[in-house]
Amino acid sequence: MTKAALIVFTDLDGTLLDHETYSHAAAGPALQRLRERGIPVILASSKTAAEVAPLRAEIGLSAYPAIIENGAGILPAHGSSARDAGDYARIRAALDMVPAELRRHFIGFGDMSDAEVARSTGLDLNRARLARQRNHSEPGEWTGNDEERAAFERHLADRGITARYGGRYLTLSLGGTKADRMDEIAALYGQPRRIALGDAPNDLEMLLASDVPVLIRNPHARPLPPMPKDQAGHILKSTRTGPAGWNEMILSLLSEAISRQTGA
Structure with missing residues (x-):
């Protein structure tokens, strides 16, 4: 893939997509x-x-890979929803x-x-059907x-399965986080400077693995957990919510980058 000077990784719900209207x-x-x-934009x-x-096609980002299932996998560029369910079958x-008393x-x-x-989940029936098509x-x-x-969790760990709470659900996978997948995808573009945008605690690993972490304001999300001051102070915060906040922060960061390049 073509080398890039900058790459953007972004969460969807409550970040690039409006919390209410999507x-x-x-x-x-x-x-x-x-x-x-x-500049590549990677959905995560x-x-x-x-x-x-x-969703990626609707936004016009099909030319780029995407991080799916909270970092458990990657959807290749131009890939469809065709399933390779080997990991899911193993889980x-x-x-x-x-044992049945635990299962x-x-x-x-x-x-x-x-x-x-x-x-x-509160999804409509069609979206629920897509959510069940797991890889x-x-x-x-x-x-x-x-x-x-x-x-x-001990029984599952003996078989190589990781369990993590992500709010409402206990999610089982073979491991891997959004931050892990960021490293893989950034390598495809020559390890450019990374901007990451998210709105909730489950985005924290991705934010901290970026060069420019951006927290999008979301009054519906839980606050981030306590962090060392140097990490907390490194995170930029939008004043607006959802895609309006996303727009605000990306335009501001691009303006700063241009100013640095021109010496303005």
Whole structure:
């Protein structure tokens, strides 16, 4: 791939997409400016390939790879929602090996119908169907106590499966984070300077792995966990929410970069 001087990694919901409408329209001017300068924009989401591929095409970013399922996998540039479910099959097989008294406390998306996932997530039926087309990870509702969860996770760890809480769901994967995938994708473009934008605690690893971390204001998200002052002070914060805040910060950062280049 062509080397780049700058690369942008961005979360979707509450960041590039509006929390309520899921629209990216307010980020249009910044996206156009990035497009004109040939700066890669990499979507990084908990969504599946089936969910991300049409969104990426709608935004006009299909020429770039995307990070899917919270860093458990990568959707290649120009890739479709075609499934390679090997990782997912391995996770589901590992679940079958967990003792029944523990397994009953985990209700994964693979244990639910489209309608049940829609009720659990608040997605419409079509989006719930796409969310169930998983490649690399299995989110689920945990109904047991902490002690039972620890035992459940030990059984999975013996089979190479990692469990992480991401808010509502306990998500199982073969490991990997958004930050890990950032390293892989940045290498494709010659390790350019990285801007990362997110709105919630599950974006923190990605933000801290960037050169320019940007927290997009989201009154619906949990605050970031306490951090050392040097890390906290390094994070830029938008004044506006969602794609309007994304637009605000990207345009400001591009203006600063241009000023440095011209010596203005």
